[in-house]
Amino acid sequence: MPTALQHRPAIAADLDEVISFPQSAEELFFCYPKAAWPLDVGQLAAAMAERRESTVVTLDGKVAGFANFYQWQHGEFCALGNLMVAPWARGQGVAQYLLEVLEGIARDQYKAPVMKVSCFNANTGGLLLYTRLGYRPAAIVERRASDGARIALVQLEKSL
Known part of the structure; x- marks a missing residue:
């Protein structure tokens, strides 16, 4: 991992x-399903206002990277x-580093014993990243894509 990551x-x-x-409506859907394409500052600022620990x-x-907690329960999970x-x-360890940073915040500041992530079935890169980093499937729920098609949220x- 590059030492230049902070x-x-x-x-x-x-x-x-x-x-x-996000380079396409599909990429935006993967990282922020409620947002409208193209992502704008107002939408992202609104997400930051209702979430915690927005980190770059x-x-x-x-x-090079951004993430936050959309749910948090002190002592239970983030x-x-x-x-x-x-x-x-991409491909330079940014997502892995960001996940490790947020796992540390969850553990240390929220006393969370568990970190949860959700990933759409079509997001192969995300699913492979999460499982490589030790995340295990807990449930699969049906959601609707922006075009109304059925999609699985892992x-x-x-x-x-």
């Missing part, structure tokens, strides 16, 4: 960069949301 809380000035990360990862000083990686930074968990 993290910090996300700030309003990061949003212009982060909204450029920088690679060589440039914002659920990862809005995981996005800049196209230029809910995964990892003991912290």
